[in-house]
Amino acid sequence: MKITYYGHSALLVETEEAKVIIDPFLSGNPNSGISPDELSVDAVLLTHGHSDHFGDALEIAAKNDCPIFAVYELAEYCRIKGAQVKHMNTGGSHTYKGITVKYTQAFHSSSITEGDTWIYAGQPAGILLTIGGKTLFHAGDTALFGDMRLIGERNAIDIAALPIGDMLTMGPDDALLAARWLRADKVIPLHYNTFPAIAQDGAEFCDRLRQEGIQGYPLHAGESVEI
Secondary structure: OEEEEOOOOOEEEEOOOOEEEEOOOOOOOOOOOOOHHHOOOOEEEOOOOOHHHHOOHHHHHHHHOOOEEEEHHHHHHHHHOOOOEEEEOOOOEEEEOOEEEEEEEOOOOOEEEEOOEEEEOOOOEEEEEEEOOEEEEEOOOOOOOOOHHHHHHHOOOOEEEEEOOOOOOOOHHHHHHHHHHHOOOEEEEEOOOOOHHHOOOHHHHHHHHHHOOOEEOOOOOOOEEEO
């Protein structure tokens, strides 16, 4: 499994079997380093509807003639906009072209704005993505919650991607505890340094992970890790 970071919470996950993009906030992200038309993927996965995660999902799905996976209300919004979709919800899983996607809970919010209109986008979620025998847990935007222990107990997570930006999600202290509870021995920090309000030191966070026996990867946009 090769994982490439494109800033904020966007991850491209590749194996010989498939390629997927998670939370493709690219064209509006000053730190992405890539445009949506450069991506070739088999699926788009969304954790929730906020614009810094929904991003270029519709454009990427149309260009690649591929489905968008999302919780039911957000998937239905995408379907109305003309996309192929996989209607998912918390606790459910689905296998498509060798990709298994399971949605977990996340403690956050989820909406879409069109002008002055706010549209309910269902529950926010985390994603357990299994391809080629490896499992990535993308926590989405979330606070720390106790059932992360259960997610760690019930799933063999090879690598976790956790928000550390604070203010809108977990900060570094809570993300460190989340990594322990998830039993993840490899972690990619997400959702930081895109905007001043979520400025954090990813390298320092990964130093703290190392002291707990966990390998951290403070990736810059376009950098990858293989597991």
